[in-house]
Amino acid sequence: MAVKLHTCGFTWLKVDGHACWKVEKALRDRGVEYELAKEPTFPRGRRAAVKEHTGQEMLPVIETSGGDWIREDSKALVARIEAGEFD
16 A cells, blocks of 8 residues: 655655654655655645645645545654554
């Protein structure tokens, strides 16, 4: 199952404290096939699709092939990835 990872425009910043990178790295490390969808970094109000599907403007968001949009704290998303939920 391929997933789409919605991130901010700072995906080039690969540091452990960056939530989008933590989730992307977990997908890579697990070998999960994913597509990267960069959302507007500023202002957050321009993230219309994210807000429509999750009710909030925060990132990262994982969109499953089944059409579910999952927005959680990056630690929770990493735990779900490591548990094999998106394999």
